Amino acid sequence: MPRIDYVIWYVESLARSVEFYRDVLGFEVRIEGDGYVEFTMDNTKFALFERTKLPELIGGEGGSAPCGEIGFIVEDVDAEARRLREAGVPILTGPVDRPWRERTLHIADPDGNVVEFAQKL
Known part of the structure; x- marks a missing residue:
């Protein structure tokens, strides 16, 4: 693979x-x-x-400007969401539990690329 x-x-x-x-x-x-x-x-x-x-x-x-998504595994998505909100970062979605057994949070970087943080459930 x-x-x-x-x-x-x-x-x-x-x-x-x-x-x-x-x-x-x-x-x-x-x-x-x-x-x-x-x-x-x-x-x-x-x-x-x-x-x-x-x-x-x-x-x-x-x-034209590229746009994509990159995902990072973290231990605690909710803690990451709190930290990012405190830093003034707009949250696109989440934290939310997904059917594929991850809790996810999405933000955008300065160029609009989507950054996902996922916690394995």
């Missing part, structure tokens, strides 16, 4: 997005340079890449 090796969000403002993931979500920066920032994760690589540098990376103009 394949496994996820990495997730990279192409972001409009690297500084704004790093601030969100580092200061609001609490992720630790592992690597930084040339429009790229990677965070310390146990099971995969999660990074941000400055959208203006896309032509250097993949050619063309980079197209």
Whole structure:
């Protein structure tokens, strides 16, 4: 079976997005340079890449703004929701129990990418 090796969000403002993931979500920066920032994760690589540098990376103009979802497993979704609300982060949905035996919470990062926090039930 394949496994996820990495997730990279192409972001409009690297500084704004790093601030969100580092200061609001609490992720630790592992690597930084040339429009790229990677965070310390146990099971995969999660990074941000400055959208203006896309032509250097993949050619063309980079197209329209990407939007997707990334999910993170946490121990306590309700505690995460309280922490995020206190930080002023708007909650899209949740916390809510799902039929697939997870309690989930959804927010959006500064570029509109959806971030899910899930707690196994």
